[in-house]
Amino acid sequence: MNSRRASVRWPPDSERWVTRFNDDYSDSTSTTAFVHFVPNETVTDLLTIFDTFTLVLDTPLEFTRHGELSVQVYGTDAAIRSALERVPNDVSLKIGRIGEYRSEADRLYGTLTERQREILDAALDAGYYSAPREATHEDIAETLDLSAGTVGDHLRKIEANVLAVIGR
Numbered sequence: 001m002n003s004r005r006a007s008v009r010w011p012p013d014s015e016r017w018v019t020r021f022n023d024d025y026s027d028s029t030s031t032t033a034f035v036h037f038v039p040n041e042t043v044t045d046l047l048t049i050f051d052t053f054t055l056v057l058d059t060p061l062e063f064t065r066h067g068e069l070s071v072q073v074y075g076t077d078a079a080i081r082s083a084l085e086r087v088p089n090d091v092s093l094k095i096g097r098i099g100e101y102r103s104e105a106d107r108l109y110g111t112l113t114e115r116q117r118e119i120l121d122a123a124l125d126a127g128y129y130s131a132p133r134e135a136t137h138e139d140i141a142e143t144l145d146l147s148a149g150t151v152g153d154h155l156r157k158i159e160a161n162v163l164a165v166i167g168r
Contacts, residue, residue, distance in 0.1 A: 032060065045088050052086075053079040068094075074101050108165055112158060119144065119154045128155075 020036035039047065050057050055075035062070045073080065087093050112120065122143050127134025137148040137155070144151070 042088050042090055046091065049083045049086050053083040055079055055083055070096070108162060111161060111165075116154055116158050116161075119146075119151060120158050123151075123155060 020034075049055070050073075053075060055073050058072040058074060064070055073083075075083070084093070109117065109120075119140065122140050123129060123135070126139050126143065128136075128140060137151045140146075141148045141151045
């Protein structure tokens with residue numbers, strides 16, 4: 001068992017079910033650990049629920065300061081309601097938030113201004129981001145009644161915004 005990180009606390013019997021552990025991914029505020037384990041009956045029951053109701057368990061799984069496991073689950077309202085009824089009695093469940101699923105792409109698109117979204121949509125429709133490129137700034141500018149320089153400025157700002165988010 002790797003014990004280099006004081007922030008990683010394991011139950012007393014963890015050596016029986018943790019088969020591999022790597023916590024080489026950390027910074028000053030958090031540690032990301034890759035843990036391979038043999039699931040007990042409760043974990044097996046929980047994983048079966050995800051399969052039965054076609055739910056998606058998003059990663060990473062996060063442990064809170066209080067030792068609770070925090071997860072995000074995606075599925076239809078009906079599937080989530082049915083799955084909640086099947087959670088084993090020995091699992092304490094607290095729902096933190098319920099809401100509409102928004103993909104990372106939707107959230108990223110939402111950070112753009114209305115004008116940036118308009119120009120990005122026109123660039124995508126024109127094939128500006130196709131390989132090979134099928135449109136120029138001038139082509140996009142013509143469809144939007146803008147100057148090519150304005151289109152270029154907006155596309156650079158859009159690309160900077162997107163790359164700043166995905167580049168981290």
